[in-house]
Amino acid sequence: LMCAVGFSLACAASVIASTHALGACSVSYLTMESVAALKRRFAAAAPLVVLSALAPVVLPTLPCLLLCIVIGICNRSLLVAVPPPRISRLLLPGRVLAGPCEPAAEQAVAEPAAPLRGQLIIVTGSSAGIGLETAQQLLARGATVIFACRSERRAEQAAAAACRAEGIPRERAIVCVLDTSDLVSVRVFAAEYVAKHKRCDGLVLNAGCMLPSRKTSPQGYEMMLSTNHLGHFLLTQLLMPMLRANRSRVIFVSSALHKAVGTHDTARLFASLLNDPQTTEGYEMFHAYAKSKLAQVSTALELHKREGGAGVISVSLHPGSAKTEVTRSLPLAVRLPYALLQPLLRLFFPEPAEAAFTTVQALIAANATALAGTYLERCSVEPLSTAASSPICGRALWDLSERLVATFSEPLLVPPCQ
Numbered sequence: 001l002m003c004a005v006g007f008s009l010a011c012a013a014s015v016i017a018s019t020h021a022l023g024a025c026s027v028s029y030l031t032m033e034s035v036a037a038l039k040r041r042f043a044a045a046a047p048l049v050v051l052s053a054l055a056p057v058v059l060p061t062l063p064c065l066l067l068c069i070v071i072g073i074c075n076r077s078l079l080v081a082v083p084p085p086r087i088s089r090l091l092l093p094g095r096v097l098a099g100p101c102e103p104a105a106e107q108a109v110a111e112p113a114a115p116l117r118g119q120l121i122i123v124t125g126s127s128a129g130i131g132l133e134t135a136q137q138l139l140a141r142g143a144t145v146i147f148a149c150r151s152e153r154r155a156e157q158a159a160a161a162a163c164r165a166e167g168i169p170r171e172r173a174i175v176c177v178l179d180t181s182d183l184v185s186v187r188v189f190a191a192e193y194v195a196k197h198k199r200c201d202g203l204v205l206n207a208g209c210m211l212p213s214r215k216t217s218p219q220g221y222e223m224m225l226s227t228n229h230l231g232h233f234l235l236t237q238l239l240m241p242m243l244r245a246n247r248s249r250v251i252f253v254s255s256a257l258h259k260a261v262g263t264h265d266t267a268r269l270f271a272s273l274l275n276d277p278q279t280t281e282g283y284e285m286f287h288a289y290a291k292s293k294l295a296q297v298s299t300a301l302e303l304h305k306r307e308g309g310a311g312v313i314s315v316s317l318h319p320g321s322a323k324t325e326v327t328r329s330l331p332l333a334v335r336l337p338y339a340l341l342q343p344l345l346r347l348f349f350p351e352p353a354e355a356a357f358t359t360v361q362a363l364i365a366a367n368a369t370a371l372a373g374t375y376l377e378r379c380s381v382e383p384l385s386t387a388a389s390s391p392i393c394g395r396a397l398w399d400l401s402e403r404l405v406a407t408f409s410e411p412l413l414v415p416p417c418q
Contacts, residue, residue, distance in 0.1 A: 115364050117142030120199055124180060124232070125207025127154040130253070130319055133356035134204060136162040139172060141364065143202075148178035148189060150207075180207045180231025181217045183408045190238035194412050200242045202363050205232040205296070206253040214283040221404065222278040228292035233299060234405040238412050240307070247311030250303060251362050256318040256377060257286065258294035259385050266385040269294055270393050274400060294388060295397060297375060301384065302394040304373030315362045317376035319355040 116138060126135040127149040135145045139162055149155035152175060159173035176193065179185040193200075208228045217226035236243070236250060243250065259266055269290055272279075279288045300316035307314070358379050365371055374381045375388075387393055402409070 115141050116201075119143045119201035120146070120197060121202035121204065121363065122146040122148050122193070122200060123204040123206055124148045124178060124235075125150075126204075127151060127158040130352045130356045130359070131204075131206040132158050132162065133352045134206060134359045135159075135173070136165060137353075137356055137360045138202075138363070139163065139168055140166045141360070144172045144174065146193070147173060147175045148207075149175070150177070150179040150181075152177050178207075178235075180235070181209070181223055181227040183217075183219050183226070183231065183234055183405060186231050186234045187238065187408045190235055191412055193239070194242065199246050200239055200248055201246055202249045202251070203236065203239065203243065204251045204253065204359055204363070205236070206251075206359070207231070208253070208292075210285060210289050212285050214279065214288070222280075222288065224288050224292045225277055225279070225295070228289075229295040229299070230401060230404055232296070233401045234408055236303065237402075237405070237409050240312075241411070243312050244307065244310045247313070249313040249315065249363055249368070250300070251359055252296040252300040252314070252316040253359060254296040254300075254316045254318060254375075255290075255293040256321075257290045258297050258388065266294070266387040270298070270387040270390075270397075274393070274396055277400060277404075295401070297384065297388045298394050298397050299401065300375075301373055301389060302398045305391075305394070306398075308372050313368050313372045315371055315374055315376060317358050317362060318378075319358045320350040320378055 119142070121138055121143045123131055123135045123138070123145055125131040126145070126147045135147060135158070138145050145159075145162075147155045147159045149158070155175045155177075159175050160170060163170045163173050176189055177185070178189040209224055211223055215223040217223055217230075219226065221230060232252070242248075258269075269287075272287075273291045273295060277291070279291065297316045300314045303312065303314040358376055361379050362371065362376060375384050376382065383389075
């Protein structure tokens with residue numbers, strides 16, 4: 001809209017300036033003014049002609065630049081995605097993990113050849129987007145990765161593509177079926193995993209969805225809450241004995257949208273999460289999505305308080321506003337403009353490979369003790385909101401989550417760790 005208004009004003013200014021200049025020159029010619037006077041009129045009209053030529057370019061650019069500045073200052077979720085990784089620490093100061101936030105290829109010199117060699121890491125929702133890029137970078141660093149995805153076919157294709165890209169054996173990418181929206185699927189996956197594997201060195205809770213209209217899971221829970229939070233909560237609970245035994249890292253891939261959405265500040269958002277977790281009244285997509293992401297951040301901190309003493313490292317993070325398939329369920333009227341604007345959006349948003357590096361850094365960073373219980377944005381430790389860091393809210397959400405998954409949370413028999 002600002003571009004259209006600016007362009008219209010520019011065209012109007014161009015027409016007025018050109019008409020004025022040509023009219024002045026025509027009057028001079030018709031009245032047979034002297035050549036010197038005619039030159040003076042041309043000289044006076046020249047700046048207007050130049051401005052009229054530049055106006056269609058300059059005027060639309062200025063409001064766009066102003067819009068970017070306003071968004072960058074007011075919208076933290078976009079601000080996090082704007083700065084290139086090499087200068088992100090200057091614009092977003094904080095305790096940065098080991099090394100700057102750069103893609104895998106640029107870190108090859110600074111890191112050991114395979115810092116994760118021999119480790120077994122689960123990545124949920126790894127068939128596309130940030131999850132796939134995370135899995136691929138973990139494979140490149142020597143880990144064996146469990147592609148835990150809803151669609152087995154897509155997961156097989158993603159695993160094969162990741163192995164080809166990194167030139168590693170296909171056996172190091174293991175595909176398992178996991179639908180985090182279905183608590184039955186979560187328990188089946190956990191039982192099969194415990195029966196087949198002796199360890200779990202890392203658990204990346206990446207799977208997620210964003211739905212424009214309210215839907216329910218097979219257990220009757222609001223779909224985004226079930227997919228983004230409850231399924232991951234249950235999975236973590238079922239694998240907890242194994243996570244303790246291996247002193248594993250649990251990474252909650254959340255979003256900066258958990259801090260505030262529209263008129264909802266974080267305190268009111270948390271109140272809505274506790275009082276109406278299923279969003280049965282006044283469903284709004286971004287509001288419900290933010291509630292599920294706030295639940296992830298709060299759970300990560302509460303998990304650190306409960307299991308940090310046993311050696312479990314819990315971290316939540318915002319990877320950056322990269323283009324992923326999280327928007328695949330949105331209406332065509334939203335997805336089509338989003339697709340058409342991709343060339344422009346690439347100037348401001350990180351690629352999935354870059355966004356995934358925050359998760360990878362959380363898994364490979366040497367300063368694990370300092371990392372525990374933190375919230376990361378673009379590899380930098382950022383403060384939590386007051387509500388997200390509240391012990392009372394954290395305990396209340398944990399108790400609520402336990403009640404919602406109680407039917408499926410009977411402990412599994414975990415074989416001894418080798």
